[in-house]
Amino acid sequence: MPKRVDHEERRRQIADALLRTAAERGLHATGMREVAAEAGVSLRLVQYYFGTKEELLLAAMQYLAAGFAERGLARIRRMKETGSPASPRDVIAAILTEALPADDERRTFTVLYTAYFALSLTDPALAIAPLVKNSGAVIDVVAAQLRAAQAAGQTPAHLDPDLEALSLLALSAGLGTSVLGGQSSVEQAQAVIDYHLYRLFPASRPALRRQSGAGVAKMGQPAPSRNAFTTASLRVRGTVTL
Amino acid sequence: MPKRVDHEERRRQIADALLRTAAERGLHATGMREVAAEAGVSLRLVQYYFGTKEELLLAAMQYLAAGFAERGLARIRRMKETGSPASPRDVIAAILTEALPADDERRTFTVLYTAYFALSLTDPALAIAPLVKNSGAVIDVVAAQLRAAQAAGQTPAHLDPDLEALSLLALSAGLGTSVLGGQSSVEQAQAVIDYHLYRLFPASRPALRRQSGAGVAKMGQPAPSRNAFTTASLRVRGTVTL
DNA sequence: ATCTTTATGATACGAAAGTATCATTAACGG
DNA sequence: CCGTTAATGATACTTTCGTATCATAAAGAT
Numbered sequence: 001m002p003k004r005v006d007h008e009e010r011r012r013q014i015a016d017a018l019l020r021t022a023a024e025r026g027l028h029a030t031g032m033r034e035v036a037a038e039a040g041v042s043l044r045l046v047q048y049y050f051g052t053k054e055e056l057l058l059a060a061m062q063y064l065a066a067g068f069a070e071r072g073l074a075r076i077r078r079m080k081e082t083g084s085p086a087s088p089r090d091v092i093a094a095i096l097t098e099a100l101p102a103d104d105e106r107r108t109f110t111v112l113y114t115a116y117f118a119l120s121l122t123d124p125a126l127a128i129a130p131l132v133k134n135s136g137a138v139i140d141v142v143a144a145q146l147r148a149a150q151a152a153g154q155t156p157a158h159l160d161p162d163l164e165a166l167s168l169l170a171l172s173a174g175l176g177t178s179v180l181g182g183q184s185s186v187e188q189a190q191a192v193i194d195y196h197l198y199r200l201f202p203a204s205r206p207a208l209r210r211q212s213g214a215g216v217a218k219m220g221q222p223a224p225s226r227n228a229f230t231t232a233s234l235r236v237r238g239t240v241t242l
Numbered sequence: 243m244p245k246r247v248d249h250e251e252r253r254r255q256i257a258d259a260l261l262r263t264a265a266e267r268g269l270h271a272t273g274m275r276e277v278a279a280e281a282g283v284s285l286r287l288v289q290y291y292f293g294t295k296e297e298l299l300l301a302a303m304q305y306l307a308a309g310f311a312e313r314g315l316a317r318i319r320r321m322k323e324t325g326s327p328a329s330p331r332d333v334i335a336a337i338l339t340e341a342l343p344a345d346d347e348r349r350t351f352t353v354l355y356t357a358y359f360a361l362s363l364t365d366p367a368l369a370i371a372p373l374v375k376n377s378g379a380v381i382d383v384v385a386a387q388l389r390a391a392q393a394a395g396q397t398p399a400h401l402d403p404d405l406e407a408l409s410l411l412a413l414s415a416g417l418g419t420s421v422l423g424g425q426s427s428v429e430q431a432q433a434v435i436d437y438h439l440y441r442l443f444p445a446s447r448p449a450l451r452r453q454s455g456a457g458v459a460k461m462g463q464p465a466p467s468r469n470a471f472t473t474a475s476l477r478v479r480g481t482v483t484l
Numbered sequence: 485a486t487c488t489t490t491a492t493g494a495t496a497c498g499a500a501a502g503t504a505t506c507a508t509t510a511a512c513g514g
Numbered sequence: 515c516c517g518t519t520a521a522t523g524a525t526a527c528t529t530t531c532g533t534a535t536c537a538t539a540a541a542g543a544t
Contacts, residue, residue, distance in 0.1 A: 026364035028270040031531060042493055053532065111363050118360035121353050121422060122268035132423050139425065166426055167413065167434045174416030175408075180363060181374050183381065184408050192409045273501055284523055295502065 011049050014039045015060040022060075023108045027115040032056075054125050061116050061126070065134050068109055072098045088145035088154065089201040095138060096172040096193050101179050102186045110176045139165050146200070155200055164200060171196065253291050256281045257302040265350045269299075269357040296367050303358050303368070307376050310351055314340045330387035330396065331443040337380060338414040338435050343421050344428045352418045381407050388442070397442055406442060413438065 017039035022030045032053060036043045050056035075094040080086040101107035113131065120126040143165035149155035175189040198204065259281035264272045274295060278285040292298035317336040322328040343349035355373065362368040385407035391397035417431035440446065 022364075024364060026361070029364065032533090033531080044493055045491085047533075048491070051533095114356075114360045114363060117419065117423065118356045119268070121356060122264075122266060122271065132425060135420075135423065135425050163430070163434060163437065166417075166420065166430060167438070170416030170420045170426075170431075170434065171409065171413045172416070173419060174412030174414070177359065177415060177419075178377075178408065178412045181359065181377065183374060183377050184412075188405070188408060189412075192405060192412065195405060196409070274503090275501080286523055286525095287521085289503075290521070293503095 007049075010045075011059065012063060014041065014046055014049055015056065015063045018056060018060045019064060019108070019112060022115065023111050027057075027112070027119060057126065061131065064109065064112055064116070065131055068098070068113075069134065071105070087204075088149040088152075089197060089204050091145050092142055092168065092200075093193070093197055095142060096168060096197070097190070099169075099172040099176050100186060100189055100193070101176055102190075107180070110180055114177060114180070135169070139169055142168060149201065154203060156202070159200065168196065168200075249291075252287075253301065254305060256283065256288055256291055257298065257305045260298060260302045261306060261350070261354060264302075264357065265353050269354070269361060274298075299368065303373065306351065306354055306358070307373055310340070310355075311376065313347070329446075330391040330394075331439060331446050333387050334384055334410065334442075335435070335439055337384060338410060338439070339432070341411075341414040341418050342428060342431055342435070343418055344432075349422070352422055356419060356422070377411065381411055384410060391443065396445060398444070401442065410438065410442075 014035060018030060018035045021034050021038045025034070032046050033043050035056070036046045039046070046056065050059060072095055075098055076086055076091055079090045079094060098106065099110070101110040116126065116131060120131070139162075143161040146155060146159070146161035146164055150157050150159070150161065172193060175184070175192060178184045179186055179189050256277060260272060260277045263276050263280045267276070274288050275285050277298070278288045281288070288298065292301060314337055317340055318328055318333055321332045321336060340348065341352070343352040358368065358373060362373070381404075385403040388397060388401070388403035388406055392399050392401070392403065414435060417426070417434060420426045421428055421431050
């Protein structure tokens with residue numbers, strides 16, 4: 001056989017090129033030729049690895065979902081290293097925070113997720129399978145964590161884990177789009193998440209704020225900060241509650 | 243001058259045709275010719291009333307936003323008629339509920355809103371002005387209602403109105419997309435909203451459930467109901483809390 | 485060494501969409 | 515009464531996009 005090129009690596013390279021251009025030029029507006037140019041290969045090569053555009057879109061969506069899941073797990077793993085063995089609160093906090101467009105990588109994910117989701121609502125070809133399946137699984141994970149926390153006495157027993165899990169994930173998704181739309185800043189969104197986490201885990205610290213650590217911000221967004229309650233609100237919450 | 247046709251009515255007719263086809267075939271996939279066919283007019287007419295496609299898209303978006311606002315106000319007005327003079331809770335409940343895709347009209351709105359939002363993230367032409375401006379104004383309205391409720395003693399004084407307003411709207415938006423994606427049923431989403439409303443207005447009834455009244459469901463969706471906690475959860479909440 | 489298969493490149497084709505052009509009908513003012 | 519202008523219709527043009535076709539270089543097997 002010939003030149004022995006890693007098939008999977010090439011597919012990933014091309015799919016990444018699609019995701020990169022789609023994140024700034026739009027998913028529907030990104031053509032095969034642009035993908036090829038971005039990936040530094042010829043149009044024929046894109047056709048070779050992905051016969052049709054739909055196939056490319058679906059594969060890229062799977063890479064997107066896989067990357068998101070991997071980042072979430074890495075975040076949980078990181079928390080586990082630096083402290084106790086991954087409390088339910090930390091796991092849930094990691095999941096919710098991962099959905100916020102706080103840096104370029106997560107912002108790209110949120111934009112692309114929104115684009116794929118919007119497309120899937122009308123395009124029957126994009127059955128949105130990986131995305132929705134992922135979301136459903138995440139709901140179950142959060143609900144399970146809540147149940148574990150209830151069993152450990154960290155969370156009020158009268159709360160409905162399933163309803164709270166759905167609520168939390170809908171909230172983080174809505175906050176993500178709210179940040180993208182410029183209706184709130186990342187800090188405001190994080191404050192809302194921390195507030196609800198505190199509601200569910202009254203004994204926990206309001207959050208591990210890393211505002212003095214290595215940069216978290218540095219976004220393209222001007223951070224509107226409509227009302228100046230950003231971190232102030234979080235502080236107030238923390239003060240009142242702790 | 244010639245045949246005296248109501249200019250504005252024609253524009254609305256054509257824009258409505260765009261919204262109708264875009265809701266089921268996609269926003270980017272809807273062409274001028276399809277719009278013309280759906281509206282029952284010729285392509286030239288669409289060009290005559292809207293010079294370019296971008297202009298048509300923007301105008302349709304404004305009609306969409308106006309219709310949404312009008313329905314929300316109508317819902318508030320309806321509540322005002324049947325009861326007390328529109329308590330803050332009722333106003334907020336009306337706003338949040340209006341964002342749920344519970345019937346075909348609201349589902350269409352949610353789908354189109356998502357499509358416009360996704361497009362606006364990458365297409366600089368669609369400055370998404372009306373949509374975002376609307377959302378920002380709604381946040382202010384909700385915050386103001388919360389402040390009024392606090393002044394009236396209906397809502398705990400220690401809550402941050404701005405943070406809660408952002409939280410509620412992000413939640414309802416997230417729940418709307420959650421219903422669209424099939425991750426939750428309309429009933430589950432409504433239960434989550436009612437739960438949070440109860441959290442903010444402890445003295446209020448869990449909700450005015452209209453499960454026996456004129457139909458609310460009758461959707462195209464099969465209503466997945468992943469876990470069977472739908473109305474059950476609401477009942478539990480209501481029982482525990484009241 | 486040659487032949488087969490993998491891998492890559494250049495180009496062509498057909499469809500669709502947005503836009504522009506030409507043409508025609510109808511109504512009100514002077 | 516007629517011409518100017520709003521209003522509408524039919525068609526053509528240009529570009530772009532996805533896809534298909536033709537062509538070739540390279541590497542291992544026999």
